Amino acid sequence: MTQHPPIIAVVPAAGVGSRMQADRPKQYLTIHGKTVLEHTFNALCDHPLITRVVVAVSHDDPYFDALSVARAPWLTRVTGGHTRSESVLAATATLPDASWALVHDAARPCLSHKDIDALIQTALTSSVAGAILATPVRDTMKRAQPDLTEPALIAHTENREHLWHALTPQMFRADQLRAALEHAQQAGIPVTDEASAMEASGHAVALVDANPANIKITRPADMPLAQFYLSALHDNS
Numbered sequence: 001m002t003q004h005p006p007i008i009a010v011v012p013a014a015g016v017g018s019r020m021q022a023d024r025p026k027q028y029l030t031i032h033g034k035t036v037l038e039h040t041f042n043a044l045c046d047h048p049l050i051t052r053v054v055v056a057v058s059h060d061d062p063y064f065d066a067l068s069v070a071r072a073p074w075l076t077r078v079t080g081g082h083t084r085s086e087s088v089l090a091a092t093a094t095l096p097d098a099s100w101a102l103v104h105d106a107a108r109p110c111l112s113h114k115d116i117d118a119l120i121q122t123a124l125t126s127s128v129a130g131a132i133l134a135t136p137v138r139d140t141m142k143r144a145q146p147d148l149t150e151p152a153l154i155a156h157t158e159n160r161e162h163l164w165h166a167l168t169p170q171m172f173r174a175d176q177l178r179a180a181l182e183h184a185q186q187a188g189i190p191v192t193d194e195a196s197a198m199e200a201s202g203h204a205v206a207l208v209d210a211n212p213a214n215i216k217i218t219r220p221a222d223m224p225l226a227q228f229y230l231s232a233l234h235d236n237s
């Protein structure tokens, strides 16, 4: 790859983890002696093209300062918002316009070096505004009827052709991402990932076929899975 603007990782870590039902936000749960957030930082910092990390932490977070990385020179801390996109916007406000923002959930610690490489390669060399890691949908997809019955009832089977799961990291020029997030916020467009904001602003975004082991820890059953995938990643590195 030729000379390019700096690539700065943005880590939204201001969530409460309500679906995890733990005694603390899931990014501070421990796997193999390290918090989920520290595993995520390690995955990003081990990559030679990532020069800095900006983390968004909740305003009343009592855990972050206790981490040994809290005062690392490569780390900038900002205060997160009420939603994930507000947290990402607060972090992108600190980035130089011409830099690349590589946004990655704190809750996805099982990220491989190979997938970061593939994402960066696509974002830097394709004629698109940016790229995201994703995995093609494997299972038959059912749309449930909207009324909340128990059990839920199938309304119809969705066509899964060309359907992908959006993962992170998601990589865009910092100035374009900031403008797209601000536009979505002002227009009241709900965005659950950075690509949604970029799409709403008319940008083309590429999908990079990634390892499905890069799960977002969301519910209690995800913890043993993440533990397994982290062991497998380290055995193969």
Ligand SMILES: Nc1ccn([C@@H]2O[C@H](COP(=O)(O)OP(=O)(O)OP(=O)(O)O)[C@@H](O)[C@H]2O)c(=O)n1
Pocket: 011, 012, 013, 014, 015, 016, 017, 018, 019, 020, 025, 026, 027, 056, 080, 081, 082, 083, 084, 085, 087, 088, 105, 106, 107, 108, 216, 217, 218
């Ligand atoms: N206001 C928020 C909400 C979420 N996040 C971050 O965005 C990522 C993905 O969000 P999600 O899994 O939904 O996290 P939580 O909000 O923590 O979980 P839940 O929805 O179960 O409450 C996580 O790394 C989370 O810390 C954030 O930075 N700021």
Ligand SMILES: C[C@](O)(CO)[C@H](O)COP(=O)(O)O
Pocket: 084, 105, 165, 166, 167, 168, 192, 193, 194, 216
């Ligand atoms: C960004 C994300 O992880 C991509 O799958 C996801 O959209 C986050 O959504 P959530 O509603 O915060 O779980």
